[in-house]
Amino acid sequence: MAEYQAPLRDMRFVLNEVFEANKLWASLAGTQDTIDPETAEAILEEAGKITASLIAPLSREGDEEGCTWHEAGVKTPTGYKDAYKTFIEGGWCGLSGNADYEGMGMPKMLGAQYEEMLYSADISFGLYACLTSGACLAIDAHASEELKTKYLPKMYSGEWAGAMDLTEPHSGTDLGMIRTKAVENGDGSYAITGTKIFITGGEQDLSENIIHLVLAKLPGAPAGSRGISLFLVPRNSVDENNVVGENNNVTCGSIEHKMGIKASATCVMNFDGAQGWLVGEENKGLAAMFTMMNYERLSVGIQGFAAAERSYQNAVEYAKDRIQGRAATGAVQADKEADPIIVHPDVRRMLMTMRAYTEGSRAFSTYVASFLDKAKYSDNAEEKAQADAMVALLTPIAKAYMTDRALDSCIAGQQVFGGHGFIREWGQEQLVRDTRITQIYEGTNGIQSLDLMGRKVVSNGGKLYELFATEVSEFVEKNADNEALQSLIKPLAAALERLSDVTEFVIGAAAEDKNAIGAASVEYLELFGLTAYAYMWARMAVVAEPKVAGDTSGFYAAKLKTANFFFSRLLPRSVSLSETIRSGSDDMMALEVEAF
Known part of the structure; x- marks a missing residue:
């Protein structure tokens, strides 16, 4: 496999020349003071380096080894934990996070280029970081100030990860059918009980804690999707000093054996009276989840x-290296027994189609x-x-x-x-x-x-x-x-x-x-x-x-x-x-x- 190289030249072209991102950011009240051309360029350069040198080399071995489930938790492939530690030390989990809670506040146009590099290097590794960012979006938009202050800084730092728990064994696209229940504890928190499946990063050994965003129904809630509420449920309890404690009755029952993204843990999650907190309004959980x-x-x-x-x-x-056959127009490498396959129209058709769709994307x-x-x-x-x-x-x-x-x-x-x-x-x-x-x-x-x-x-x-x-x-x-x-x-x-x-x-x-x-x-x-x-x-x-x-x-x-x-x-x-x-x-x- 070729060593991955971030396509920085094309990213700069799209950002700076086609869409003139710097002019847009300078015109928006929320980005005027957070991003400038020099900062954007530095982020692109560093992202290109870290994805190519730190993350891309993990992809093949991660796929071969995959994640493994134990009663004590899920183990990610060899090298992931050390790479994740280095990754979060660079602040990458908080790149687009709200600066009021210790995120970097970078715009999505820049974040999109960063995500591409991360996923090109290794989709499985990238999922752990990007799902945390997605969970943060919902918390930032809908949670109380108390919850935001308590959870967002640790999630932006990558010390705590995020997961989104929507799907249930009988309820996929039709979320109105979910059976996970939430009952008030009388102290402002709720007891969450139910099972969720296909939860990406629901359990792993990379972060100190995992903050689950769980869709559940309150007693007497309206039928269907109009009765869904959203709850923040930490895997491990967190005290008033942000010290992580015992397990919060949140366990991983198993992980899926999948066709691909094998280094990404896809979990069955069980919530057995887990303590959680309402995010947003009662029965408005689906709208809150759709924010992100x-x-x-x-x-x-x-x-x-x-x-x-x-x-x-x-x-x-x-295609440039493999030699097979001769070009229709005559030998290109007469000193060799065949020409590289890139001379053949069918190979060009495939490469050009790939290029046109990828650059268009x-x-x-x-x-x-x-x-x-x-x-x-x-x-x-x-x-x-x-x-x-x-x-x-x-x-x-x-x-x-x-x-x-x-x-x-x-x-x-x-x-x-x-x-x-x-x-x-x-x-x-x-x-x-x-x-x-x-x-x-x-x-x-x-x-x-x-x-x-x-x-x-x-x-x-x-x-x-x-x-x-x-x-x-x-x-x-x-x-x-x-x-x-x-x-x-x-x-x-x-x-x-x-x-x-x-x-x-x-x-x-x-x-x-x-x-x-x-x-x-x-x-x-x-x-x-x-x-x-x-x-x-x-x-x-x-x-x-x-x-x-x-x-x-x-x-x-x-x-x-x-x-x-x-x-x-x-x-x-x-x-x-x-x-x-x-x-x-x-x-x-x-x-x-x-x-x-």
């Missing part, structure tokens, strides 16, 4: 393309993160409201489209290796296994597509969609006279028109056909994602094209060539997606259940 869901779903999307980036780096190195994740920053840090009510709306619209695409294309890319990277890609020692098969879960957890990609089509588009008559469509239309109009890029601008305009027409079609069909939303949703999300990536590539091309002539590194020329590949080879798929959506639900639902 937009961040977490973007983070899962980043997990996916981060693995794809690692797969791409491996595949490129292998990096741009799109940064784009979505920019709206998260505006929603969180702006003091302009209109800007905040529009940013919130864009986050709502784009989050299911960020989670589902990025992870779908990531698995495609990891499989393509494995295919470049041929038979060697099927062998464990090269690392490509691990990336395929690790990436597969990203399409499933934090809401399956099918659920994401239903959320986009049903809640974010049809339910409001396309009003949220119009925010995106208007922005892209204005970009097209602004660049209509850019002669050098008409091969991109015109197809982008056509793709947007196609997406808008299909959006109108499904909204109309849903009024008559109850299955219309479900039948169209997956292809609609893919069509939306493809169009959004075309917008990203057009924006990158507009920045890159004027800089090609003066660039001796070839970076901007490569960016334009990849953009052209995306528009000529990948964007045309929008035509078939549109036709699939227009076929409706009849044929999909026609076969009787008994005939399956």
